[in-house]
Amino acid sequence: MADELVSGLLKETDLRVVLVTASELSRRARELHRSASASASLMAQALTAGALLASLQKSDSRVNLQLECDGPLRGLFVDGDKSGVLRGYAKNPLVAHVGNEGEYHWRPALGNKGFLSVLRDLGGGEYYRSAVELVSFDLAQDLERYFSISDQLPTRVYLTVLPARSDGTTEPLGTVVGMLLQPLPDGDQTAFRALGDKLAREFESTVRAQAGQGPVALLKALVPQDDLEVMSRYPVSFTCSCSKERVKRALLSLGREELEDILATDGQADADCHFCTTHYVVNGDEIRALLAELAQASN
Numbered sequence: 001m002a003d004e005l006v007s008g009l010l011k012e013t014d015l016r017v018v019l020v021t022a023s024e025l026s027r028r029a030r031e032l033h034r035s036a037s038a039s040a041s042l043m044a045q046a047l048t049a050g051a052l053l054a055s056l057q058k059s060d061s062r063v064n065l066q067l068e069c070d071g072p073l074r075g076l077f078v079d080g081d082k083s084g085v086l087r088g089y090a091k092n093p094l095v096a097h098v099g100n101e102g103e104y105h106w107r108p109a110l111g112n113k114g115f116l117s118v119l120r121d122l123g124g125g126e127y128y129r130s131a132v133e134l135v136s137f138d139l140a141q142d143l144e145r146y147f148s149i150s151d152q153l154p155t156r157v158y159l160t161v162l163p164a165r166s167d168g169t170t171e172p173l174g175t176v177v178g179m180l181l182q183p184l185p186d187g188d189q190t191a192f193r194a195l196g197d198k199l200a201r202e203f204e205s206t207v208r209a210q211a212g213q214g215p216v217a218l219l220k221a222l223v224p225q226d227d228l229e230v231m232s233r234y235p236v237s238f239t240c241s242c243s244k245e246r247v248k249r250a251l252l253s254l255g256r257e258e259l260e261d262i263l264a265t266d267g268q269a270d271a272d273c274h275f276c277t278t279h280y281v282v283n284g285d286e287i288r289a290l291l292a293e294l295a296q297a298s299n
Contacts (some may be wrong), residue, residue, distance in 0.1 A: 071111025
């Protein structure tokens with residue numbers, strides 16, 4: 001099943017539904033960061049949530065989802081946009097231990113204190129950030145609380161990561177799916193609550209049974225109502241925008257004295273991308289060219 005985001009509208013009740021499948025991009029993130037099981041699963045949930053949040057942007061602007069905690073994971077960061085381009089990292093990708101299923105499942109990784117924040121690009125150089133404390137230590141539930149407190153908007157969020165078994169081996173990130181349900185300004189609140197509760201009961205089992213049919217078919221299986229209209233769909237992927245040119249621009253911003261010190265001390269500059277782990281080397285000749293560029297700009 002290709003990774004894809006599908007947005008729909010229940011026309012009779014004015015309810016918005018957004019579903020995203022994120023299995024391949026989650027496995028790509030795990031591969032890049034060599035993540036252990038707990039870090040990989042939490043990162044998969046965060047990337048999926050980031051895609052859902054980005055789909056709500058009114059233009060092709062970016063949204064950041066950040067989780068900070070006092071547990072060994074220490075935190076997560078996801079960056080995405082409405083075109084389906086996502087990237088992210090865990091501060092500690094090596095966390096493997098989780099608790100038993102239930103209320104304290106993620107506490108060994110997340111700890112006992114933390115917060116969840118969202119930074120939205122409003123366009124025109126304006127940004128809006130809001131945050132809530134972690135209460136449930138479950139990303140879907142704490143996101144629901146975020147929407148309630150920060151946006152004053154009732155929202156249901158569903159995230160699931162299901163293993164897949166094939167040829168005697170198990171893939172922990174076999175199926176990664178997320179879904180968001182919101183009433184529009186004139187949405188039917190009674191219908192919203194009824195559908196939200198139904199999805200809470202049936203989401204995981206329906207994903208398990210229907211995910212192989214594709215994202216649109218899965219959405220229709222989860223919301224089998226005649227008035228459901230698919231409004232948009234697009235692929236999602238783990239894609240990083242880093243480049244050597246961006247590293248050089250960052251070095252230019254350090255100024256002449258810092259560049260001369262790097263050249264004299266190390267002979268080159270090294271940089272690693274937090275998102276995709278690409279290692280960049282700017283050699284001595286390239287640093288000298290940057291110094292010449294600075295000298296020319298100052299004349």
